[in-house]
Amino acid sequence: MVMKTYIxxxxxxxxxVGEASIYLHKLLKALPNYRDTEVVVAPSTIALQPLSxxxxxxxxxxxxxxxxxxxxGAFTGETSFSQLRGLADYAIIGHSERRxxxxxxxxxxxxxxxxAIRNKITPILCIGxxxxxxxxGETADVIRDQLIGGLSEVSDDDxxxxxxxxxxxxxxxxxKAAKIATPDEIAEVVKLIRKNLADTYGEKHSEQVPVLFGGxxxxxxxxxxxxxxxxxxxxxxGASLILSEFTDxxxxxxxxxx
Ligand code: 13P
Numbered sequence: 001m002v003m004k005t006y007i008x009x010x011x012x013x014x015x016x017v018g019e020a021s022i023y024l025h026k027l028l029k030a031l032p033n034y035r036d037t038e039v040v041v042a043p044s045t046i047a048l049q050p051l052s053x054x055x056x057x058x059x060x061x062x063x064x065x066x067x068x069x070x071x072x073g074a075f076t077g078e079t080s081f082s083q084l085r086g087l088a089d090y091a092i093i094g095h096s097e098r099r100x101x102x103x104x105x106x107x108x109x110x111x112x113x114x115x116a117i118r119n120k121i122t123p124i125l126c127i128g129x130x131x132x133x134x135x136x137g138e139t140a141d142v143i144r145d146q147l148i149g150g151l152s153e154v155s156d157d158d159x160x161x162x163x164x165x166x167x168x169x170x171x172x173x174x175x176k177a178a179k180i181a182t183p184d185e186i187a188e189v190v191k192l193i194r195k196n197l198a199d200t201y202g203e204k205h206s207e208q209v210p211v212l213f214g215g216x217x218x219x220x221x222x223x224x225x226x227x228x229x230x231x232x233x234x235x236x237x238g239a240s241l242i243l244s245e246f247t248d249x250x251x252x253x254x255x256x257x258x
Pocket of ligand 1: 010095167171172173174214215216217235236237238239
């Protein structure tokens with residue numbers, strides 16, 4: 001089976017529902033059917049319901065940026081994965097902004113990954129070291145802990161329902177003094193991710209997991225990132241808010257695969 005290339009736009013806390021709908025309208029118009037490229041956007045939760053009625057799922061899919069792991073109950077202000085069933089196809093889980101601003105730990109992340117799978121939503125598990133962790137030589141430990149910790153409630157047979165995204169915190173454009181990751185730096189960590197998966201779940205299961213890269217991706221570096229060995233797609237923040245940049249990256253993905 002040929003693995004798809006994933007181009008995922010994380011809109012973070014941007015766009016009103018109306019703006020999101022206009023963007024989606026334009027994106028759908030610009031997108032032909034790319035069989036091998038899975039285009040996904042992650043709007044605010046409040047926009048998912050209207051956008052799910054508007055989207056053409058033959059062309060692209062929707063992701064939620066966050067949800068709670070319990071399906072119902074006394075959890076004021078939360079939205080559950082079960083409520084999102086049918087609205088979101090994917091869920092971004094464990095993003096560094098959730099880990100560091102909202103104090104989500106690996107246990108919480110693991111429960112969310114399991115809840116997404118239980119509700120037929122594909123989790124995109126984000127992992128990545130901070131600048132100081134890298135400087136102290138802790139990258140391999142952080143990657144292993146976040147990866148294996150985040151997947152701790154996933155059975156071997158469910159591993160093929162998971163996507164992993166490597167997002168070094170120091171490369172995210174909103175990080176103060178963000179740096180641009182080099183293809184070699186990414187290749188090294190992606191190799192580590194695949195080794196950890198193979199050691200824990202076996203070679204056969206681990207090969208089925210798409211690994212994405214995220215961090216200051218733009219139209220001029222997307223091609224280089226997409227050709228890093230073991231990288232199956234991109235998770236894009238800032239550039240996904242600008243339609244022409246996002247469609248340029250999608251075109252690049254198509255070209256790189258051809
Ligand atoms: P940027 O592409 O703006 O660096 O954001 C990356 C990210 O956090 C996507 O989830």
